[in-house]
Amino acid sequence: MAERMRAVVKVDESPGEAGTAVTDRALPEIGPDEVLLRVRATSICGSDRHIFHWDPPIRKTIQPPRVYGHEFCGEVAEVGRNASRPDLRPGDAASAEMHVTCGTCYLCRTGRGHVCARTKILGFHEDGCFAEYVKVPAGNVIRLDTAIAPLRVGAFLDALGNAVHTIEDERISGDRVAILGYGPIGAMAAALAHHLSAAEIYVLDVSDRALAQARAWAESKAATNVRVLSTSGEAAASALQEVLERTGGGVDLVLEMSGAESAINMGLKMLRHGGRMSLLGIPSRRELTLADYTHDLIFKGVTLNAIIGRRMFSTWHRMLSLLESGLDVGFVVTREFPSLDHFHEGMALFDSHEALKVVFYPDGKGSW
Amino acid sequence: MAERMRAVVKVDESPGEAGTAVTDRALPEIGPDEVLLRVRATSICGSDRHIFHWDPPIRKTIQPPRVYGHEFCGEVAEVGRNASRPDLRPGDAASAEMHVTCGTCYLCRTGRGHVCARTKILGFHEDGCFAEYVKVPAGNVIRLDTAIAPLRVGAFLDALGNAVHTIEDERISGDRVAILGYGPIGAMAAALAHHLSAAEIYVLDVSDRALAQARAWAESKAATNVRVLSTSGEAAASALQEVLERTGGGVDLVLEMSGAESAINMGLKMLRHGGRMSLLGIPSRRELTLADYTHDLIFKGVTLNAIIGRRMFSTWHRMLSLLESGLDVGFVVTREFPSLDHFHEGMALFDSHEALKVVFYPDGKGSW
Amino acid sequence: MAERMRAVVKVDESPGEAGTAVTDRALPEIGPDEVLLRVRATSICGSDRHIFHWDPPIRKTIQPPRVYGHEFCGEVAEVGRNASRPDLRPGDAASAEMHVTCGTCYLCRTGRGHVCARTKILGFHEDGCFAEYVKVPAGNVIRLDTAIAPLRVGAFLDALGNAVHTIEDERISGDRVAILGYGPIGAMAAALAHHLSAAEIYVLDVSDRALAQARAWAESKAATNVRVLSTSGEAAASALQEVLERTGGGVDLVLEMSGAESAINMGLKMLRHGGRMSLLGIPSRRELTLADYTHDLIFKGVTLNAIIGRRMFSTWHRMLSLLESGLDVGFVVTREFPSLDHFHEGMALFDSHEALKVVFYPDGKGSW
């Protein structure tokens, strides 16, 4: 193993390219309960964009200099001498849950660590995976079966886990589903809804580029039960009208991926009485006004589920099983780069929404 | 049976006493699928107050002249010749679900009639139970076992059903629960939480009278795990603080009974990560602003359940079983009147919050 | 409408062909709450075979002469004048739930009519659908959208409902599933597990013909995650061994469709710790011996769900949605006949297991 590695570092508080450097760093040294992983593929998440731009909400979670990145897969390089993971050997394909929970609070001790209030995130509070190597607590390592995932899909299992967690408590087969926002997670949610045999799928977005991507996906799958609708400006009212008419009163399930106040309110109106809505999107402002709380929530008797992270580790197991059963999400990767040195180029594409998902292969090899 | 009866009628659009008359009406004539019930006890609900005052939100659901009232119990007087209710005979003790559902929509056909979008409510769209007799569809009649309920409790089973429905999908035993708003339904929810062995119960209200009533109830039950806290003005912040400290991070379950925007936002802050909140209270305005959607909902991963009506008819069965198992909610009745002719007096007490629940006995007899 | 119709009648207690006649009958006359349906397609169920052979367990539920058959679809011919079904008009495509529940017991009143202890079954206690016309209570009619189902699939929606009900409370996507017995319902369960993205599907049967049919189906779907295994004689032990090895300790879910004591015991051994098993198959004997209750049930902490009928009517809605989302079960129909006069020929094929499902078109037309 080399002693130095390439890494993408948030070097100081400057926003944009000036504040992020692709540079050399010492390899992380693992403690007795940690595992060192060689990063084979890593991808950019929306929150990395906030780090890159040094957006206000992200500032208090990061202290530069910091290696960022939290979506990746790779191989086990070294296992700490006290790690209780007899199932891990150097060379094993692996990914990792990058939320590190306290392990002792009520929620951690009762199987709900994904909502632990003391969670630390690698790539934010500690160094992340935009690097050739990353260290993680042994318990957070997810062993992979190389057979089940193309390498580029392995690059964003963390994000796929968000999408899977959004729907895993919901029955979806045979249901009518609306997806608000066709970014990377919205796109994966659409793929999941289709894979799990939703009866009807409505994809809504304000961006023409996103709508075109959604239509291209639906066509590639010959998915005749998918309708892609613009909610830009005046089109929003007719999109709502169309969904209500086609469903005879509203969809069973809304997956809110946009964080836009207008979308959240439209989602409530789009829901049938007694329907369910999963909330994943994060607004840019703290305050959010519900347009008609009494009629849209109370009188309809709806259920809202706010989604954060992924279950540790049942969502991971389920995600891997779904990939094994044929779930195809590789299409969200629209650009791949053979090294981290292309980071600024990749971030520019991601930032402008030209690419849904951008993947880097730190060792230059794009397959297992 | 007499041909005329006393009834409380919303006679025209005048607000207040001028628009409501206690007067003589012809007995209702039942159709082949209906049942006529003699009203033995009936009580005032918060929505009756809206009718009385002719508040804007209620106007489109009522066309005067209309007998109002929708909480009652009584006896079967006559069963329609085509009613499929072999279990009902004249003289049987009974109450009724006053939400009349369409029976043919997807929700009605799949056991979720309580959120049927075509629901008509007796006492609003058709004549209600502030009268000596009321007719209801045969399927809506709930047969009672006279042994299990004192007559005054029978007067508000509809409202008790709301309280039961608010918690019936929630585990409550061993949990920490906050109840926001100690009106009649909040008071019943507190009694339910105590009966079902919640570990800790926090009751919050802005009104000193309500807080005194809550404290009196807790003392009468020697309920040492109940804390009653004022959220009036400056006290709100310290109440929140106290709940967060005592619970080490928030309650498991919030029951929102107030409909106040400030309470809803406090409830979200009072909830532990991964907690659940039932929403029953109805605000006076359409718009409602969540103060910190990202931190209070998304990052905490909470679940919100909006509550409307009662399950048909599992909530009714459960409610009767809970009364059988010793649930005591009789304390919410703070005034009783021996006839409907005292309606205006009773409404004045209810309207000023001097009484939690006001009960009328149309035939002058206060027990079975 | 004609006054006479062809019908398959269990004429007396003679077993086999002698006791069943295809004959002329008067058209049923409907009551005010009933609907007359014209039968377009109907199919033979395993319990019809018991009627045909006059097997002991079936005798007390039938009093000859009786028209039997309880799986069908067709068109609304006449709606009773008191039927609360504004959604039904003559000519509408329709099927029906043939379990007629009491409507007044605790289970019926709380959304669990499918386990009503007073259920009467059309085709057993009253006349069924092996006829040109059948009458059913208005509430039991299921309106169909002709677009979603080929007519031959409509012929056995009742049986498909059993298969759907078997798995509807279970998560199945991403899970490993074993199906014990590849008769018509086992075949539909396999199709459902595949459609709903089970990770691995094991189909087990003792009959070479059934195994061949299962393999043909898996090949036709290019379903590489399906393994078909013989459990005949000595093969049973190695089949069990193979499932345990491939799954690393057992499947998540067993669907027991055979009713064989040996299969039920094998299913328990095939289940992982904490696994679930749905029991649908009906043994020929009353007594059934579990080989190792302590180790196979208790120490593994398993859950067993006994399945009867279909939910009224959520299973029906779900089934229709699943067909809409692309579920293909048409392959179970292996023989079709253009009139009921071929009944004895069809029963012979079904009885010898040469055909999985046999369908009759009473009016000679095999499509909508």
Place this chain on the structure above:
Amino acid sequence: MAERMRAVVKVDESPGEAGTAVTDRALPEIGPDEVLLRVRATSICGSDRHIFHWDPPIRKTIQPPRVYGHEFCGEVAEVGRNASRPDLRPGDAASAEMHVTCGTCYLCRTGRGHVCARTKILGFHEDGCFAEYVKVPAGNVIRLDTAIAPLRVGAFLDALGNAVHTIEDERISGDRVAILGYGPIGAMAAALAHHLSAAEIYVLDVSDRALAQARAWAESKAATNVRVLSTSGEAAASALQEVLERTGGGVDLVLEMSGAESAINMGLKMLRHGGRMSLLGIPSRRELTLADYTHDLIFKGVTLNAIIGRRMFSTWHRMLSLLESGLDVGFVVTREFPSLDHFHEGMALFDSHEALKVVFYPDGKGSW
């Protein structure tokens, strides 16, 4: 800390008193991830009786010499230097989950460690708590709040956890419950059903002594909704008849605590259609014959849940919350001894069913 301690040791394969010695042993030495606990109170479980008698089913899990015992509470004596338990300090009141799971299998990683197939049990595979000190893996320690439990209740939290786990997935408030077998866990289940407001509770047993104990408990609680019925010999049929008549068709939930084949079959007959049955009791033989599988299971559509251990660690949290909310199970302790030297005397009482639960205080102090 002393270097030697008193302990109850299964010294060799001799059955009865000859094979168990109360003797001196070296204090356990803890590893870096372990915690040493001082035992303040410990109690005898039914499986300890099997060890004492050296019953065949228990033999392969134990290799003498072995300290047995797995129900206890005490204080933290020493925390391993690598233990991730910042919440534990010497002197803290504590108990422990004595099932030690592998931590790496699918079930452990997905929150279902209580059914881990590689579980090792302290007191069987490793030394247990019939001693002055016991060492356990740090993660297995449960911190207690001394305020919530009398010391004698702390002695059998493990067993209480079994009882809580038996009902924790079940709604019980307002339901009708039958408990088959009034041993220690049956007695605690009855207390739980009463605390959680079951509508009706039927306790059934064959032993007159057990029935007398059950009646004494019900009287002490003025629990008028508890009926205690003998199922000895001829009484069984009339007990079944009485339950069916009083409930109008069967109870909602059966808790099977006896392991007797006759009780399991009676439980199935006692269950209403669609009812649920939890199976905890362990039969003495491997084979168990269900008397009428078709009618008692399939046609009734029942659900059976086999129960093993307790959830790690949500059952523990719930149990402690229930004690906090007033659950009283102290009555099951019928004999207390001031040292382990009385072990043989205590075992004799427990073995003859004269005592429900026998508690030892190794340091001679019977309170915190």
